[in-house]
Amino acid sequence: MVVPERTVVLKTKPTTVREWLSNGAFVTTATSTRQFLLSASHVEIAAALHSEVAFYLDHATEHSVTLRHQLSSGRWSSPAWLCVTFYYWAFFLALGLTRVLGKTAVFLERKQVQDLHRLSSAASPSPGAGAFVMECVPSSTVAYADVKLTKSNQTRVHNLVWQLLTDEIAKLVKLTISGDDEDRLYVALWTAFDLLGSAWPSDLRNAVNYRPGEGYSAGRVPAKIKSFGTLKIDPPTNFSASLGRLENAISGVSKSTTVSGDVDLMSKILLETTLILDALYRELHSEVIDRRRIDIRWQNSRTRFLSQQFACYNEPSWPFAL
Numbered sequence: 001m002v003v004p005e006r007t008v009v010l011k012t013k014p015t016t017v018r019e020w021l022s023n024g025a026f027v028t029t030a031t032s033t034r035q036f037l038l039s040a041s042h043v044e045i046a047a048a049l050h051s052e053v054a055f056y057l058d059h060a061t062e063h064s065v066t067l068r069h070q071l072s073s074g075r076w077s078s079p080a081w082l083c084v085t086f087y088y089w090a091f092f093l094a095l096g097l098t099r100v101l102g103k104t105a106v107f108l109e110r111k112q113v114q115d116l117h118r119l120s121s122a123a124s125p126s127p128g129a130g131a132f133v134m135e136c137v138p139s140s141t142v143a144y145a146d147v148k149l150t151k152s153n154q155t156r157v158h159n160l161v162w163q164l165l166t167d168e169i170a171k172l173v174k175l176t177i178s179g180d181d182e183d184r185l186y187v188a189l190w191t192a193f194d195l196l197g198s199a200w201p202s203d204l205r206n207a208v209n210y211r212p213g214e215g216y217s218a219g220r221v222p223a224k225i226k227s228f229g230t231l232k233i234d235p236p237t238n239f240s241a242s243l244g245r246l247e248n249a250i251s252g253v254s255k256s257t258t259v260s261g262d263v264d265l266m267s268k269i270l271l272e273t274t275l276i277l278d279a280l281y282r283e284l285h286s287e288v289i290d291r292r293r294i295d296i297r298w299q300n301s302r303t304r305f306l307s308q309q310f311a312c313y314n315e316p317s318w319p320f321a322l
Contacts, residue, residue: 003046003050003288003291003292003294004042004043004046004138004143004292005292006043007043007046007047007050007292007294008043008047008294008295009047009050009051009054009294009295009298010051010295011295011297011298011301014051014054014055014298015044015047015048015051016048016051016052016055017048017049017052017106017134018112019048020044020045020048021108021112021115021116022112022115024040024041024044024045024048025040025041025044026038026039026040026041026044026045026147027039027119028116028117028119028120029120030120031116031117031120031124031126031127032124032127033124033125033126033127034127034150034151035127035148035149035150035151036116036117036120036127036148036149037146037147037148037149038116038146038147038148038149039139039141039144039145039146039147040136040144040145040146040147041143041144041145042138042139042143042144042145043143045136045145045147046136046145049099049100049102049104049136050099050100050288050294052096052099053096053099053100053285053288054285054298054299055096056092056093056095056096056099057092057096057281057282057285057302058302059088059092059096060089060092060093060096060278060281061302061305061306063085063086063088063089063092064089064278064318064319065306065309065310065318066085067082067085067086067089068233068310068313068318068319069309070082071228071231071233072233072234072313076218077228078215078216078218079215079223079224079225079226079228079229079267080208080209080214080215080216080217080223080225082225082228083204083205083208083209083215083225083228083263083267083270084205084208084209084215086228086267086270086271086274087201087202087204087205087270089274089278090201090270090273090274090277091158091161091201091202093274093277093278093281094161094162094165094201094277095161096281096285097165097168097277097280097281097284098161098164098165098168100281100284100285100288101168102135102136102137103133103134103135103136103164103168104133104134104135104161104164105131105132105133105134105152105157105160105161105164106131106132106134106149106157107129107130107131107132107157108129108130108132108149109129110128110129112129113126113127113128113129114126116149127151128151130151130152130155131151131152131154131155131156131157131160132149132150132151132152133148133149133150133152133160133164134147134148134149135147135148135150136148156199156202158199158202159198159199159202162193162198162199162200162201162202163198163199165198166190166193166198169186169189169190169193170190170193172186172190173186173187173190181239181240181243184243184247185243185276185280188243188246188247188250189273189276191250191253192250192253192269192273195250195253195254195255195257196253196257196259196266197259200259200266201270201273203259203260204259204263204266204267204270207259207260207263208225208263208267211260214260214263215263224263224264225263225264225267226264227264227267227268227271228267228271231271233313234313234314234315235314235315235321236315236317236318236319236320236321237275237319237320237321238320238321239276239279239320242272242275242276242320243272243276245268245272246269246272246273246276249265249268249269249272250269252265253265253269275319275320278319279319279320285299286299306318
């Protein structure tokens, strides 16, 4: 998404998309059975989206810190619980990345949909509550943005988030020409989504967490998931090594592979995908802050929190060594 000058993201009182939908400066210019079209203040919607970019980075940060402490404790940890926690770390990264890109998933409740429909004075039926794709693009009118809210065929927000991220990665793969680490990253991520389906991370979480005997089995038989025991904690791994392991793990996947058929292999792919998405997210977030001179105090506060949490390690950086 294009972030206009004068966009303000406040650490003390950040605005969420939900709050913006209730109190923001916009009008509903068109409504159909599947979509709302809004004309909005560009700086307002950009501030709401990028506040949530920071919020979801906070979500991811706490999952990351918890996992490092747990994995370094020397005590037994449930492999299934670790898998689910890695999943949520990755999910919040994916959700935040779609916010950065300006095409993201939101769930609109019945009242929110009714309010938007009422503002339009349209005679067409309301789209109804559910998962929507929110897409923001600059308007032809200066200082405004066009915001499309389109009802998704996906009923699950998690699956919609992964679908949107898959679509963005597919676009990036078409631009790969040099074969450098960035190109390899996009190709590896796309290959996993292409072979396993865009919702494969969510499918893995569901199989491990909700299917009896699939993930939680330590009291009966040895765990199927062993991949987390090999992760380097202190010192941590590096980006290049993680990318190599991701490519190697994906090489073991074919069109006939199912997520529930090999949860250990899927967990390896999830682990490395999470670490790499974390690095990508933080780099993009820092770039937006630098380019648009957004208030850096929130990022500095998060950095201090990480420094305090990781002061007990020989290598303070995580999940990659500096």
